[in-house]
Amino acid sequence: MTELIFFINQVVISGAVLGCIYALGAVGITLVFGILRFAHFAHSELMTSGAFFAFLLAALFASWGIVTPIPLGFVVLPIAMVMSAIFALGIDKGFYAPLRKRGAKPVILLIASIGVTLMVQGLIRLFFGAGSYSFFETETKDVFRVDLAWLGSTRPLVITEPQLLMIIVTVVSVLALHFFLTRSRLGKAMRAMADNADLAQVSGINTALVVRVTWIVAGALACMAGTMLALDVTLKPDLAFNIIIPIFAAAIVGGLGQAYGAIAGGLLIGFAESLAVFNWTMVLRPLNGVLPEWAQLPATLSFVPTEYKLTVAFVILVVVLLVRPTGIFKGASS
Amino acid sequence: MIRRSLTLFAGLFVLILVIGWAMGLPFTSSRLVEAAAYSLIALGLNIQWGYGGLFNFGIMGFLMLGGFAVTFISYPVNPQFWGSDGPWMLGRALIAFAAGALLVYGARQSDKIGIKGGWKTFVTVLAWFVAYCVYRSQIDPAAAYIEANAGFVGGLGGHPVLGWLFGGVLAAVIAFIVGKIALGLRTDYLAIATIGISEIIRALIKNMDWLTRGTLTVSPIPWPTPLPQAYQASGSDQFSSLLLARGGFLLLALAVLGIAIWLISRAYAGPWGRMMRSIRDNHIAAASMGKNVTARQLEIFVFGSVLMGIGGAMLVSFTQIFDPSSYQPINHTFLIWVMIIVGGAGNNWGAVFGAILIWLVWVVSEPLAKVIFDFVSYWSTNVGWGAIPEIESRSAQMRVFVLGLVITIALRYAPKGLIPEVVRRDA
Numbered sequence: 055m056t057e058l059i060f061f062i063n064q065v066v067i068s069g070a071v072l073g074c075i076y077a078l079g080a081v082g083i084t085l086v087f088g089i090l091r092f093a094h095f096a097h098s099e100l101m102t103s104g105a106f107f108a109f110l111l112a113a114l115f116a117s118w119g120i121v122t123p124i125p126l127g128f129v130v131l132p133i134a135m136v137m138s139a140i141f142a143l144g145i146d147k148g149f150y151a152p153l154r155k156r157g158a159k160p161v162i163l164l165i166a167s168i169g170v171t172l173m174v175q176g177l178i179r180l181f182f183g184a185g186s187y188s189f190f191e192t193e194t195k196d197v198f199r200v201d202l203a204w205l206g207s208t209r210p211l212v213i214t215e216p217q218l219l220m221i222i223v224t225v226v227s228v229l230a231l232h233f234f235l236t237r238s239r240l241g242k243a244m245r246a247m248a249d250n251a252d253l254a255q256v257s258g259i260n261t262a263l264v265v266r267v268t269w270i271v272a273g274a275l276a277c278m279a280g281t282m283l284a285l286d287v288t289l290k291p292d293l294a295f296n297i298i299i300p301i302f303a304a305a306i307v308g309g310l311g312q313a314y315g316a317i318a319g320g321l322l323i324g325f326a327e328s329l330a331v332f333n334w335t336m337v338l339r340p341l342n343g344v345l346p347e348w349a350q351l352p353a354t355l356s357f358v359p360t361e362y363k364l365t366v367a368f369v370i371l372v373v374v375l376l377v378r379p380t381g382i383f384k385g386a387s388s
Numbered sequence: 389m390i391r392r393s394l395t396l397f398a399g400l401f402v403l404i405l406v407i408g409w410a411m412g413l414p415f416t417s418s419r420l421v422e423a424a425a426y427s428l429i430a431l432g433l434n435i436q437w438g439y440g441g442l443f444n445f446g447i448m449g450f451l452m453l454g455g456f457a458v459t460f461i462s463y464p465v466n467p468q469f470w471g472s473d474g475p476w477m478l479g480r481a482l483i484a485f486a487a488g489a490l491l492v493y494g495a496r497q498s499d500k501i502g503i504k505g506g507w508k509t510f511v512t513v514l515a516w517f518v519a520y521c522v523y524r525s526q527i528d529p530a531a532a533y534i535e536a537n538a539g540f541v542g543g544l545g546g547h548p549v550l551g552w553l554f555g556g557v558l559a560a561v562i563a564f565i566v567g568k569i570a571l572g573l574r575t576d577y578l579a580i581a582t583i584g585i586s587e588i589i590r591a592l593i594k595n596m597d598w599l600t601r602g603t604l605t606v607s608p609i610p611w612p613t614p615l616p617q618a619y620q621a622s623g624s625d626q627f628s629s630l631l632l633a634r635g636g637f638l639l640l641a642l643a644v645l646g647i648a649i650w651l652i653s654r655a656y657a658g659p660w661g662r663m664m665r666s667i668r669d670n671h672i673a674a675a676s677m678g679k680n681v682t683a684r685q686l687e688i689f690v691f692g693s694v695l696m697g698i699g700g701a702m703l704v705s706f707t708q709i710f711d712p713s714s715y716q717p718i719n720h721t722f723l724i725w726v727m728i729i730v731g732g733a734g735n736n737w738g739a740v741f742g743a744i745l746i747w748l749v750w751v752v753s754e755p756l757a758k759v760i761f762d763f764v765s766y767w768s769t770n771v772g773w774g775a776i777p778e779i780e781s782r783s784a785q786m787r788v789f790v791l792g793l794v795i796t797i798a799l800r801y802a803p804k805g806l807i808p809e810v811v812r813r814d815a
Contacts, residue, residue, distance in 0.1 A: 093576040153799065160575070161443065161575050164575075164576060164579060165729060166795075169791075169799065171792070172788050172791050172792030172795070173789055173793055174792075175718075176786065176788035177789060180789065303580075306580065359595070368585070372585065376569060
């Protein structure tokens, strides 16, 4: 039983947390791709800047002496999401809209989004330096240890408060997104435009409004993902820049343009990463009593060494591109 | 058009003179050698993107391969490794690798003996898994043994120019494999796939300590031309020996660059170039004219990557240190893209111009930002707001912002670049 709890701690919880962050980022990327037809690289900077908005707000609240039962990062999240949405709209207005108006190809927009990435990253580093920050300098990170001795386990089930809240918030926002896309007028308009932009326009859908709503949703979700990542680890200027490719991998694995696919892809990549570096010896150790002398298990028996954790996502990406380029759920490809 | 290019190059020359006057000759001379290497890399990307319309965002990977190649060829031989069991263990790992490759190949051919459909997929996946386990079982102890007893494999002690060539060959081999995998994809997917592959290459080179020494870095890597110390030993003073040595390296780099430009321009002016342009502009029409689009795109991807490998090797030779952790997507992929976009895709002189200009902007923006910050800080101290904290590290970050600003301005106001492609219309 101890082994199973160890497995849950190491793989299920960390995989779910990573998967939630990937999924939220990938949903934004996939929505932007569905509506505007370009790979938006600057999404990583939306995530990082969103996390910094939340960090600044949390610091402000703390300086006012506001104490809340849950971490301040979650309390200020809605305000930070609004700020991020406005920021995303501003970026679109300033950089992408003029190019779109000129009729630039998606490739040019992709390059422009890299320019935006560099600029935002430069600005963040200019103001915050290259160091890392923590949301938990003034408050403590609560850790829940569920004692499972009655199940015969010597180890407790360990989950931190931000991780638990993160999973709950992700589930809630995914449900909200689902109802928005399937029940509301605007959500249906968004899906229609993702399917066929010209047809959507001639049937009277306000495409400019749909584009704006897309940026609002993408910016808000990116802020959520970035803040959660910063709450789980630490906040630094290259916070999301380093994980943008796994996030893209998640979006592609799920099928670009498919919101549900992105969620599935994010969770898949999150679990695959934590499963790949998991040390199987910890679980299979009881077998050592049965196995003969020459077949004893080595001290570490993981599928890939820990330092290659990030490459797992790339390998999955390459394999998916090779075997099924449209993703698990059929995505927008040509 | 020619007049415009000449004016721009004359302006660039004046800029170099100004930088030389402001920053001193040692700084400027080494930046110029690096600019020559970056020009070669930019030419490589110009072939892929400007000629072929291929979206390669994995430049960093090819530069790392070139850097590794020149380190491996030109670094002195490590007798500790060759005297130990290392080569024997590596040989066994190689045999395991070959056996694994054979197994996977066999599994892929298994439909010949009547294994079909889902069973074939199952057999293939199983073969991959077994091959991976067999290879890991041999390479892990070999790597641990080499790292413990000899440090790392060491070099072969060859001439650095041979290393540059090997860099090109290695980049070509990897580009062939990458191209086979990824070139069938449309642009956005290709960009993401190449980024992913370059990250895999980076992770491998960074963590294969037995082969590359990983984060411990390898130095000093020899120069192809005499070092400043050699001139100093023969009696020149410090300043002139530095100039002579760097001048020698610069001449060699310019010679390589010149040969590359000459060969590319010859090829591009001929039927091959016309075919490439037609594939880039409308690959469906080109295919209907009987051109093998996939093979031609693979060809151009490999050619471009060769230049990137050679350029990456030159950079490592010049700085004399191979540090895998110094490679970053911003410095080694996006920077090259900015060079091409600003210079002008599809025009070799545009690529060279963009490479030199952007490299100078990149290296100068840090000291320039420092001067501006110092000035503002002085002013704000006088007003009573206090000085700007950590000016040094902040100005180092300004480069990234300037790079982003340059690319967005270029896309907005000069989308074809400063020296755009010349479209010749034959009667």
